[in-house]
Amino acid sequence: xxxxxxxxxxxxxxxxxxxxxxxxxxxxxxxxxxxxxxxxxxxxxxxxxxxxxxxxxxxxxxxxxxxxxxxxxxxxxxxxxxxxxxxxxxxxxxxxxxxxxxxxxxxxxxxxxxxxxxxxxxxxxxxxxxxxxxxxxxxxxxxxxxxxxxxxxxxxxxxxxxxxxxxxxxxxxxxxxxxxxxxxxxxxxxxxxxxxxxxxxxxxxxxxxxxxxxxxxxxxxxxxxxxxxxxxxxxxxxxxxxxxxxxxxxxxxxxxxxxxxxxxxxxxxxxxxxxxxxxxxxxxxxxx
Amino acid sequence: xxxxxxxxxxxxxxxxxxxxxxxxxxxxxxxxxxxxxxxxxxxxxxxxxxxxxxxxxxxxxxxxxxxxxxxxxxxxxxxxxxxxxxxxxxxxxxxxxxxxxxxxxxxxxxxxxxxxxxxxxxxxxxxxxxxxxxxxxxxxxxxxxxxxxxxxxxxxxxxxxxxxxxxxxxxxxxxxxxxxxxxxxxxxxxxxxxxxxxxxxxxxxxxxxxxxxxxxxxxxxxxxxxxxxxxxxxxxxxxxxxxxxxxxxxxxxxxxxxxxxxxxxxxxxxxxxxxxxxxxxxxxxxxx
DNA sequence: CCATGATTTTGTCCTAGACAATTGTTCACA
DNA sequence: TGTGAACAATTGTCTAGGACAAAATCATGG
Numbered sequence: 001x002x003x004x005x006x007x008x009x010x011x012x013x014x015x016x017x018x019x020x021x022x023x024x025x026x027x028x029x030x031x032x033x034x035x036x037x038x039x040x041x042x043x044x045x046x047x048x049x050x051x052x053x054x055x056x057x058x059x060x061x062x063x064x065x066x067x068x069x070x071x072x073x074x075x076x077x078x079x080x081x082x083x084x085x086x087x088x089x090x091x092x093x094x095x096x097x098x099x100x101x102x103x104x105x106x107x108x109x110x111x112x113x114x115x116x117x118x119x120x121x122x123x124x125x126x127x128x129x130x131x132x133x134x135x136x137x138x139x140x141x142x143x144x145x146x147x148x149x150x151x152x153x154x155x156x157x158x159x160x161x162x163x164x165x166x167x168x169x170x171x172x173x174x175x176x177x178x179x180x181x182x183x184x185x186x187x188x189x190x191x192x193x194x195x196x197x198x199x200x201x202x203x204x205x206x207x208x209x210x211x212x213x214x215x216x217x218x219x220x221x222x223x224x225x226x227x228x229x230x231x232x233x234x235x236x237x238x239x240x241x242x243x244x245x246x247x248x249x250x251x252x253x254x255x256x257x258x259x260x261x262x263x264x265x266x267x268x269x270x271x272x273x274x275x276x277x278x279x280x281x282x283x284x285x286x287x288x
Numbered sequence: 289x290x291x292x293x294x295x296x297x298x299x300x301x302x303x304x305x306x307x308x309x310x311x312x313x314x315x316x317x318x319x320x321x322x323x324x325x326x327x328x329x330x331x332x333x334x335x336x337x338x339x340x341x342x343x344x345x346x347x348x349x350x351x352x353x354x355x356x357x358x359x360x361x362x363x364x365x366x367x368x369x370x371x372x373x374x375x376x377x378x379x380x381x382x383x384x385x386x387x388x389x390x391x392x393x394x395x396x397x398x399x400x401x402x403x404x405x406x407x408x409x410x411x412x413x414x415x416x417x418x419x420x421x422x423x424x425x426x427x428x429x430x431x432x433x434x435x436x437x438x439x440x441x442x443x444x445x446x447x448x449x450x451x452x453x454x455x456x457x458x459x460x461x462x463x464x465x466x467x468x469x470x471x472x473x474x475x476x477x478x479x480x481x482x483x484x485x486x487x488x489x490x491x492x493x494x495x496x497x498x499x500x501x502x503x504x505x506x507x508x509x510x511x512x513x514x515x516x517x518x519x520x521x522x523x524x525x526x527x528x529x530x531x532x533x534x535x536x537x538x539x540x541x542x543x544x545x546x547x548x549x550x551x552x553x554x555x556x557x558x559x560x561x562x563x564x565x566x567x568x569x570x571x572x573x574x575x576x
Numbered sequence: 577c578c579a580t581g582a583t584t585t586t587g588t589c590c591t592a593g594a595c596a597a598t599t600g601t602t603c604a605c606a
Numbered sequence: 607t608g609t610g611a612a613c614a615a616t617t618g619t620c621t622a623g624g625a626c627a628a629a630a631t632c633a634t635g636g
Contacts, residue, residue: 016587
């Protein structure tokens with residue numbers, strides 16, 4: 001028996017949404033305490049878990065709520081793409097906790113940073129994503145994997161001897177997904193650029209200040225799932241106006257996935273574009 | 289100009305509460321967009337920051353809202369200990385970015401971990417807090433200091449040769465304040481315990497699983513400003529019920545500052561108590 | 577087949593009222 | 607003066623049902 005607030009937190013669904021679902025679709029139908037406040041029995045919580053999973057898979061509430069509980073169960077099983085027999089998969093499930101770091105490091109020295117990012121880190125995050133959707137990856141293990149990977153990548157960003165340029169990486173207020181930032185930073189690093197991870201949730205107004213402080217040639221900003229395309233465009237336009245012209249502005253992330261054109265901004269929708277982008281925008285220094 | 293949701297997240301005050309404050313006290317008094325939705329100008333956001341800070345200092349809304357804006361400012365300054373001419377102060381203001389890490393490391397080797405935590409890290413965080421309130425510390429610099437300090441502390445948590453025990457550190461859903469966790473972990477480490485930082489925002493149900501996975505003897509949980517005392521108590525009770533008896537449960541953080549008694553739970557309101565707690569609860573192994 | 581406009585669907589916000597839990601105050605009594 | 611119990615005020619969270627823009631889907635013409 002949980003309150004609406006607990007449920008909201010646990011599922012990541014707004015309390016308002018839960019109430020409106022009840023009004024519109026007749027589910028969930030919680031019991032009430034003496035004051036008339038909602039109390040959700042654990043049975044309904046489980047149903048909601050399934051509903052959330054289906055929603056994560058891209059289905060819309062109308063479609064989901066049209067089904068009966070058993071139909072939903074069935075549908076979910078049918079929908080879940082099996083995680084391929086990827087050789088990375090055991091990292092997310094079987095491997096004992098203490099060995100994850102060792103294993104990742106082994107692969108890093110084997111492949112080199114660039115290949116490691118593209119062939120190990122990206123697919124691994126993809127698997128984690130899918131497991132998250134179907135609920136087969138615990139939050140705790142997800143944290144552990146993310147943190148280990150993040151730390152490993154961060155270590156690789158040592159300063160270059162003859163940097164082709166210097167980029168500060170950040171996300172704006174409200175964002176946080178360090179891994180995305182680190183992945184792109186690692187690839188820029190491979191191209192000979194100094195990469196500085198500033199941190200997350202930086203207010204718009206402080207970006208310029210930070211650029212100056214670090215003597216950077218460029219700012220790279222990542223927009224995650226949570227920010228709308230419109231908001232991203234707006235923020236970028238404002239930033240471009242405030243930033244000196246010589247500072248390049250690189251933008252990427254889910255919110256910009258459609259690859260629109262924005263004046264004065266280097267939109268980068270794919271990690272594979274980073275190589276080309278560097279060749280174009282950061283001409284190599286003369287060899288001494 | 290921010291929406292009520294953004295504001296709610298930023299301040300850690302529920303949207304309902306913000307509306308009810310407006311109704312009862314006449315502040316904040318946001319503007320409205322075309323639909324009649326609230327839009328808070330940044331000026332009011334700053335005032336709310338001060339109000340939240342006063343509330344954290346233990347004052348009640350009635351008292352706070354009875355004052356005018358300038359009175360509140362005054363009152364807050366009066367309440368706050370002034371930033372002493374502490375020799376740490378220059379870290380937050382003057383020191384060039386690149387030297388922060390070096391400076392902290394220097395002090396660490398000079399003082400040793402224990403004294404570093406108590407005499408450097410804690411006062412530094414305190415100064416950052418106060419500077420944050422009066423706006424004289426930019427978010428960017430705060431991030432930088434926090435991250436540098438966190439990384440430094442994390443490095444120190446190498447495994448013990450003959451651990452007196454093993455503790456996993458975590459915060460529950462919705463919490464995040466890594467530094468607090470790391471500070472206490474560092475002190476437990478000084479007492480000869482293996483400390484494992486699990487991560488933040490772990491769902492309640494996964495705590496037990498994590499403890500087993502790491503073979504821990506104890507779980508340490510920190511409750512920050514954002515969680516209410518009531519919620520903290522409730523979570524702890526639930527956790528105690530689910531966890532095997534042999535697993536100790538250590539709780540600390542702002543929400544438990546009053547030091548109430550909770551059956552079967554080691555409440556730790558002050559970093560200085562950690563030494564005693566370890567002596568009591570983790571008897572040293574026989575010397576080989 | 578793609579673009580563009582019309583039509584659902586959906587999440588979030590609105591108002592104003594209610595009430596339990598917490599905190600503060602009063603007052604009798606040792 | 608201190609203690610504790612009864613009473614009063616304060617405060618955060620919940621309720622209901624209505625509203626509406628942004629996003630998604632559908633329909634239509636090129």
